[in-house]
Amino acid sequence: MKAIGVYQGTDIKSQEFTTADVAQPVPTNLDVLVKINAVSVNPVDTKVRQTTKQRSLKVLGYDAVGTVEALGEQVTDFTVGDRVFYAGSNQRAGSNQEYQLVDSRIIAKAPTKLVDEDAAAMPLTTLTAAELLFEKFNNPFEKDANEGKTVLIINGAGGVGSSAIQLAKWSGFRVIATASRTETVEWVEKMGADQVINHHHDLIKQLPDDLNQIDDIMILNRTESYFATAAKLVAPLGHVGSIVESSQPLPLGLLKDKAASFDWEFMFTKPKYGVKEASQGQLLTKIAALLDSGDIISTRTKTLSNINANNLKKGHQIVESGKMLGKLVIDGPFTD
């Protein structure tokens, strides 16, 4: 079977993806073997590509939609032929190969009303948004259950931001999101933001007049640049969360008087450390239902046809530009 990857990490300009012919793996225990139909490229894919030290072929890719082809002997929740979607694990070979092994606890049946390329856009970003908004910030993952609360989403137009806006709005939050370009402003409004403010200008001055504090704040870009502002804005007992590591120590003391919390979200913590894996399968099942009901929509904005080294390179280049709006998907089949 075909597996596509890279050797060690360098800048995309001088780094080529390579297609290798490798043996098809066999699932054991809780794993399933999935035949990959479509994948997406996330910013984290490009970081892994740049920094991998692996001398053998490093097969990248997290998000995938595919069909279950074989089951490990402990798998009870899925059967051969099930169409599934997932974000996978950063501890194993990725989704940029024809057949992939994945732990059945972190996958779910794919939304039945979405085509592969729409479904493939969603798992990693929506899981990240859901874990931060509902698990870390301790809000109910239920329709309209957060009415009366406000969330600020800094960098609303990226993949995680686009999913976060939709989940927050559906669950009842008043949603303030940031964007800076005409097309990103329009996009975050389409995702459901109640107000859009520009993250290149003073966020506090741009807030609506009736709003002087915010219950939950998601920092989805340059944590060190927005931390102090978030600390000023967050409500007493509120939460500030981030998915982007800070390049420097943070003045955490700014949150003390308000007894506020700071939460890191990292979607791969559960599969990496082997904790609460099944919660990811459960979250994805809820996400699939919301996609099927139309309560949230796919954030796919770009599609490349055929999964091959060329398109992976192209996809990485686009995502690496940092200007992506929503998600980029590469649709199967695998070609040379």
Add this chain to the structure above:
Amino acid sequence: MKAIGVYQGTDIKSQEFTTADVAQPVPTNLDVLVKINAVSVNPVDTKVRQTTKQRSLKVLGYDAVGTVEALGEQVTDFTVGDRVFYAGSNQRAGSNQEYQLVDSRIIAKAPTKLVDEDAAAMPLTTLTAAELLFEKFNNPFEKDANEGKTVLIINGAGGVGSSAIQLAKWSGFRVIATASRTETVEWVEKMGADQVINHHHDLIKQLPDDLNQIDDIMILNRTESYFATAAKLVAPLGHVGSIVESSQPLPLGLLKDKAASFDWEFMFTKPKYGVKEASQGQLLTKIAALLDSGDIISTRTKTLSNINANNLKKGHQIVESGKMLGKLVIDGPFTD
């Protein structure tokens, strides 16, 4: 009536407490007027004394036990004659006066089986411990409900630590606490710690062999000194919390890979910002029941008899030494 306080803040050696004769206040709205029977001295009292800029008499004191003497017109939960206890608010005149106004939402009926001096020791520290352990760390406040989880309490012998050990043990945690002197080690064992380790030595090396990560970590002293160790020890998705402001920015990124959270606890946030005040009355009601059932015991270790300027100065000197084990209480009546 007598009110005891200080003018501006300085070191206790050159600072005198003054007794003044002031008008007895009248409760309105949700306030009750309480006749004070006993108070305790907390470390935060000494910080407020040192740093106050108030030119008029600053009446200190948070913890109190007393009798309701009069009711604001909106009070429905209490009647005249009720014996109550509370930690009060840092926004109002304190408990070091014969009669004090306090918001009825943040008080509770005092434990009936405890004498005044035992009950007075408990509110501020036990509320702090309960808010951090149950609200911030998101654990159930129920007997045995946290079995299988582990908590590390750094500085277990102080007031908050002593209450935290007891609440954690009662609610099912395996409790590791730190102490460094023979008498503090014995004390934290008496409070219920399963293991005691010395915070002057490497905490990680002293952990029991079967323990390499800890779900929840409470830093109750020098946050900057213990943060990096806590980050190493905390379990994936775990919580590190503190009640002591850091003198420097903290390397928060150490928690990123484990998607862990950092929570500040500050008991006065609720009354100061006017959020969730009633939750403090409810927590204190549960704490009173635990004291009455003997599931937790008073942490009082020292008592001074008669509330007056002399004893307040003495109490502050003892607490300010930083060597206190458990709590210091000053028992009424008020004298010159």
